[in-house]
Amino acid sequence: MNESTPPPVLMPGGNAIQPRLVLRCITIVAVGLSLFQLYSAGIQPLGLFYQRGIHLALIMLLAFLMFPVFGPNRKRGIFGWGIDLVFLAGALITGGYLVLFLDEIINRAGFWSETDILVACIATVTVLEASRRAVGFGMTIIGVLAIIYAFAGPRGELPWLGEWMPGILNHRGYSLDRVAGQLYLGQEGIFGLPLGVAATYIFIFVLFGAFLESTGAGKFFIDMAYAATGRQRGGPAKAAVLASAGMGSISGSAIANVVTTGAFTIPLMKKLGYQPKQAGGIEAAASTGGQIMPPLMGAGAFLIAEYTNTPYLDIVKVSILPAIMYFATVYLFVHIIALKQGMQGMPRSELPKMRQVMKDGWHFLLPLAVLVWLLVMNLSPMRVGYYAVITMIAVAVLRYALWYFFVAPGQGQPVTLRRTQEVVWIGLVKLVQGLELGARNAVAVSMACAVAGIIVGVVGLTGLGLKFSSMMLAFSGGNLVLALVMVLLASLILGMGLPVTASYIVLIVLVGPALTAEFGVPLLVAHLVVFWYSQDSNVTPPIALAGFAGAAIAGSKPMETGFQAWKFAKGLYLIPLFMVFNPEIIVGGPVPVVIWNAVIAIFALCAFAAALEGYLFTRMGWLPRLAIGAAIVGIFYPSLITEIAGVVVMIVAIGTNWRASKREAPSVA
Secondary structure, X not given: OOOOOOOOEEEOOOOEEEOHHHHHHHHHHHHHHHHHHHHHHHOOOOOHHHHHHHHHHHHHHHHHHHOOOOXXXXXXXXXXXXXXXXXXXXXXXXXXXXXXXXXXXXXOOOOOOHHHHHHHXXXXXXXXXXXXXXXXXXXXXXXXXXXXXXXXXXXXXXXXHHOOOOHXXXXXXXXXXXXXXXXXXXXXXXXXHHHHHHHHHHHHHHHHHHHHHHOOHHHHHHHHHHHHHXXXXXXXXXXXXXHHHHHHHHHOOHHHHHHHHHHHHHHHHHHHOOOHHHXXXXXXXXXXXXXXXXXXXXXXXXXXXXXXXXOHHHHHHHHHHHHHHHHHHHHHHHHHHHHHOOOOOOOHHHOOXXXXXXXXXXXXXXXXXXXXXXXXXXXXXXXXXXXXHHHHHHHHHHHHHHHHHHHHHHHOOOOOHHHHHHHHHHHHHHHXXXXXXXXXXXXXXXXXHHHHHHHHHHHHHHXXXXXXXXXXXXXXXXXXXXXXXXXXXXXXXXXXXXXXXXXXXXXXXXXXXXXXXXXXXXXXXXXXXXXXXXXXHHOOOOOOHHXXXXXXXXXXXXXXXXXXXXXXXXXXXXXXXXHHHXXXXXXXXXXXXXXXXXXXXXXXXXXXXXXXXXXXXXXXXHHHHHHHHHHHHHHHOOOHHHHHHHHXXXXXXXXXXXXXXXXXXXXXX
16 A cells, blocks of 8 residues: 555444545445435435335445445455445346336336346345345345245246145245246335335434434433432443433444443443443343334334334334333342342442533433424324434534534634634534434345345245244144244244344244234234344344343353343343233223233232342242242233232232341341
């Protein structure tokens, strides 16, 4: 490298060493994508295929620019650039062909030309390769296996493979033309519902979260949580729970939540006395809960709303109580550990003051308030996201302008033309950074949705969903609990290779029909159960992704931290069961019944946390711990008698523990 050649730069978000020219191209494409999304969300909505086609083309351009073909830590070289240029052209062809020739394609629906099939093959390969780079091998492999399965059968391209299929998985097999048309030229493949949601609702809210992050909202939420809980026992851990609930709903990624909030909370938890593996596990469990926390819930609420044809606001409303139940469980785990290890809170001098925190960051609450208000007004979620982003930008500009013109001069920083130019330039740079960050953050989820569309398209073409439902019914013997255990295991296996959004899409297509049609689970409850179970890959070994991220910050062993996260996140497994057997908390019912179910559910989860940790007011013996376990089974079973019996048993067990602590107090003194 000679002196005139600019040095390579570490690219945030892609973890790759990139030349400056590539970074500029990434910025241009990312900003263009974000501006396109804002335009289509708030100014001129586009048709279905135009929106999805342009979105996918720009997303794949970003993916190929951000992630080199041979990995993030290797230079592309001439050969690598040759491959990348081919796929960059493939990305343009994928979206451009559909947009330019949409009318002709619709007119010859079902009678595809050779060019249609060729472009469909190019698009499928390009989507799979972009997914490999942006999401990982697991997603790509499942997409390839789905296509191979479509070809297997007596009338397919791979008839010999059909002979090896178990009888229940057999199907007729399909030709290349039929599969290519299904995956690219219709509304049930790549450009199906998952990508449609990603190209509209999800992106605009990811962009909103990016602007919050780039303007400093993350620090505001963390400081507010510390000011509220810092002086309590285990204060930093409780602050981690609250801050992760706030940021997780906005960021839409448990891992991103761990990295952002964990960088502040995990060191303080360790300083207070939590073991490194406990600190990492607490942060991972709390961050995972962010994706089930209203109002945004990551990408999940939008997908559930589309699949169930339920208003987005209704999804948010029914998710509030389960989210509170989950975070109450994690919060109590944190408190019990603090009691058990004799921890105290942080000194007042080391904590931010709530008044100062609100004075410095109150403007971050305005966009959230606008967002919630517009949702209540029943505006389209896409339009709500657009106005939330515009409000965020306007509030940031207004607040900074007020400081610059009225506060700064009093601090000896007079308003001059040069300083004004510098401030305007900094503001434009911040705007570009927010637009770029939003597009970068959306690459993985959009590519996951595109490949999920391939899988959904194959499932619809071959009837695999009904066959899977038949297998599920046969293996469970008609027992709903066994069926839910099978769903849980399937979500864990899928979660090893898929992100949460893709895992939910694939799983609901396969098991959703069985849960609703065969076992009578209400449609919305079935979708919430599958969505909650799809979160478990973040905290369940051997692939506890959020746990591993927490371990990296805490300096603990990844697997030990993963098991701690698994323990703290037990609500992910118990709360969906409670939804199934007590659907009133989701679908509604008499107010006394809903209140009763909510109270006993939170009580049972808190008692379960105490039993699992073996401590509440004092150490808990094995007998009361087993009694609480049995009582929880009674509470979850849909019978008033067993619920009352379970509550009584837990009250007795907890009361006994409290009396034991009183007897120990004099001797300790």
